[in-house]
Amino acid sequence: MGQSHQDQEFAPNKHGSYGALLFDKRWKDKRSIILTRDLNQCVICGLTDNLxxxxxxxxxxxALKKFKAPWQYSDxxxxxxxxxxxxxxxxxxKVPIIKI
Ligand SMILES: [Zn+2]
Ligand SMILES: [Zn+2]
Structure with a gap:
């Protein structure tokens, strides 16, 4: 269940193994910043599980012909x-794709 989601989340990147990037410390750090900011709850329903x-x-x-790494996005x-x-x-x- 988690795995299929992750594939979906980073589907735009057809060139590399985005899935592996989710185990990168930089993503874990970024993720924890966002979770803390949002008080460890879903911003829509307030649930605190499976975030x-x-x-x-x-x-x-x-210019680089690739998507940003997941942790390179602003909060x-x-x-x-x-x-x-x-x-x-x-x-x-559909998540919009912005070309920059
Ligand atoms: Zn998503
Ligand atoms: Zn929710």
Whole structure:
């Protein structure tokens, strides 16, 4: 369940193993900053279990021809969601890809 989500979250990157990046210390640090900021609860329903950090947009670096690493996003593009709100969000909305 967690695994399939992670594949979905970072689906824009077709070139590398984005999944492996989720185990990177830089992502873990970033994730914990966002969770703390959001008081360790889903910003939609307030649930405190199965929390995931969601990217509200993906940034494609045209000069480098690749997506940003997950931890390179500013805090305001990241929000804490519980698993069910997260899955629901992804099924309803497509995450916009911003070319920069
Ligand atoms: Zn929720
Ligand atoms: Zn997401």
């Amino acid at each position: 995931q950090v969601h990217h509200r947009q993906y940034h494609y670096l045209t 305001k593009t990241l929000i804490t969601l519980c698993n069910s709100c997260h899955q629901r969000g992804h099924s309803k909305f």
